Amino acid sequence: MAATSAPLDAAMTLGPATTAPHVGATHAPTLTPAEIVRRFATTAPRYTSYPTAPHFRADFDADAVRQAYATARGPLGLYIHVPFCERRCLYCGCHVEVARDRSLGGAYVDTLLRELDVQTTLTPISADRPLSVVALGGGTPTWLAPADLARLCAGIRARLPDHAGCEWSIEVDPRSLDDAGAEALCELGFTRFSLGVQDLDPGVQRAIGRPQPAARVERIARQLAASAPRDGLNFDLMYGLPQQTVGTMRATVRAAVAMGPTRFAVFGYAHVPWLRPHQRGMERTPLPDDAARLDLMWAAREELIAHGYLPLGLDHYALPSDPLAVAARQGRLGRNFMGYTDRGQAQDSDGKALDVDLLAIGASAIAQVGDAYAANTTDRALWAARVDSGTPAWARAYLRSDDDKRRGAVITALLCDLRVDKAAWTARFADHGQGDFDEAFADELQALAPYFEAGLLRQDASTLAIQGDGWLVARNVAAAFDRFLDGGQARYSRTV
Numbered sequence: 001m002a003a004t005s006a007p008l009d010a011a012m013t014l015g016p017a018t019t020a021p022h023v024g025a026t027h028a029p030t031l032t033p034a035e036i037v038r039r040f041a042t043t044a045p046r047y048t049s050y051p052t053a054p055h056f057r058a059d060f061d062a063d064a065v066r067q068a069y070a071t072a073r074g075p076l077g078l079y080i081h082v083p084f085c086e087r088r089c090l091y092c093g094c095h096v097e098v099a100r101d102r103s104l105g106g107a108y109v110d111t112l113l114r115e116l117d118v119q120t121t122l123t124p125i126s127a128d129r130p131l132s133v134v135a136l137g138g139g140t141p142t143w144l145a146p147a148d149l150a151r152l153c154a155g156i157r158a159r160l161p162d163h164a165g166c167e168w169s170i171e172v173d174p175r176s177l178d179d180a181g182a183e184a185l186c187e188l189g190f191t192r193f194s195l196g197v198q199d200l201d202p203g204v205q206r207a208i209g210r211p212q213p214a215a216r217v218e219r220i221a222r223q224l225a226a227s228a229p230r231d232g233l234n235f236d237l238m239y240g241l242p243q244q245t246v247g248t249m250r251a252t253v254r255a256a257v258a259m260g261p262t263r264f265a266v267f268g269y270a271h272v273p274w275l276r277p278h279q280r281g282m283e284r285t286p287l288p289d290d291a292a293r294l295d296l297m298w299a300a301r302e303e304l305i306a307h308g309y310l311p312l313g314l315d316h317y318a319l320p321s322d323p324l325a326v327a328a329r330q331g332r333l334g335r336n337f338m339g340y341t342d343r344g345q346a347q348d349s350d351g352k353a354l355d356v357d358l359l360a361i362g363a364s365a366i367a368q369v370g371d372a373y374a375a376n377t378t379d380r381a382l383w384a385a386r387v388d389s390g391t392p393a394w395a396r397a398y399l400r401s402d403d404d405k406r407r408g409a410v411i412t413a414l415l416c417d418l419r420v421d422k423a424a425w426t427a428r429f430a431d432h433g434q435g436d437f438d439e440a441f442a443d444e445l446q447a448l449a450p451y452f453e454a455g456l457l458r459q460d461a462s463t464l465a466i467q468g469d470g471w472l473v474a475r476n477v478a479a480a481f482d483r484f485l486d487g488g489q490a491r492y493s494r495t496v
């Protein structure tokens with residue numbers, strides 16, 4: 001559930017600025033998590049891009065996007081979106097096409113490979129620009145029949161130079177895989193498996209329309225873990241679902257930990273029935289309120305930390321050996337349409353950081369190449385027709401300005417590292433005619449006064465840093481640097 005259209009991203013309104021903000025003042029954090037959420041948590045974008053997908057334009061300049069592809073020189077990543085699912089889970093917020101007939105997958109794979117041909121004519125492909133990551137998301141990539149999946153993997157390898165360190169990741173629905181399917185994924189060369197677990201409690205599973213016996217999850221997880229490289233298994237969990245209690249949440253996390261993943265993502269359920277009407281089916285049982293959501297998330301967090309997982313960013317946890325934890329220790333944690341990644345950057349021969357150029361294929365997939373974001377149409381028939389005519393299937397796009405890049409760097413640093421290195425920011429953006437960090441963002445820092453005063457933010461000459469449990473509202477802090485928010489479009493997901 002990664003690089004697709006991102007309908008749940010949204011705006012927020014910061015708390016009111018005081019008349020005399022003490023920017024830079026340091027206060028000991030005194031608020032409890034519940035008080036922080038009560039006072040500061042609203043809604044905010046998830047910021048897997050900046051600007052966020054709702055700001056991509058339908059009236060984009062296609063020649064300029066092509067130019068961005070033609071001049072991009074970063075290492076390559078490839079995201080492949082498979083929109084099909086056998087049935088729709090009630091909580092789902094993704095672009096999904098419910099389909100029982102798996103024979104549709106053959107034609108879909110053919111079109112994916114044709115689209116890859118279209119994409120690779122737009123950007124230079126060479127042996128010194130190898131793939132660093134291939135990610136299959138959805139929808140349900142494991143909805144594809146094994147033979148179609150094998151053909152897709154072989155087609156990618158035939159078109160793009162792979163290298164030994166390339167990560168091949170795939171989102172796995174344990175319900176769509178049998179023992180032979182799990183073995184086949186390992187034989188195809190996948191090295192990271194992301195299992196959509198969400199919750200292991202049968203009552204919660206009934207309420208969210210995703211019956212998934214824990215024994216089946218465990219069987220698939222153990223099989224993948226046994227065949228995959230070390231540290232190759234992650235689980236997605238979700239809080240804020242009907243029927244969840246602190247007790248069921250703790251039990252789910254303990255049972256999930258015992259299945260051996262080295263990484264967890266713990267996402268808050270985003271209830272947006274005005275965008276996803278099927279979510280009304282979740283309203284048959286009361287949804288947890290803000291306070292209950294916090295308790296659920298906190299219970300999961302405590303359990304994971306007690307079992308040795310390190311908190312990363314906003315919602316990830318990993319054992320110290322996991323590549324994401326290693327990247328965080330080394331200051332390399334990145335964020336793009338795939339979420340948190342240790343593959344967002346590479347270094348050129350001079351040691352300069354280069355962003356990965358993320359090509360994206362499939363209906364609704366979103367690419368980030370050079371300065372361009374480009375989102376494919378969500379209409380599968382239109383997508384196929386565009387690809388068949390030899391043109392990109394972009395429906396919306398955006399070309400980042402220098403101002404977007406300098407703001408995006410701050411937002412990414414806050415969400416990945418919970419801090420901004422002001423000197424590094426100034427060194428990177430000085431040639432864009434900006435002053436130093438404090439000058440460039442004087443207004444934003446002023447607007448953040450309530451966070452400073454509450455002890456959730458601290459700054460000195462070199463660093464702006466989120467303090468204590470201020471990470472709970474890091475998305476709100478990041479949103480202060482978002483020039484696209486006008487406070488009037490807050491129809492988005494809660495920050496906690």
Ligand code: SF4
Pocket residue numbers: 001084085087088089091092093094096138139140173196
């Ligand atoms: S399997 Fe995932 S993508 Fe498919 S409907 Fe369920 S939540 Fe949505």
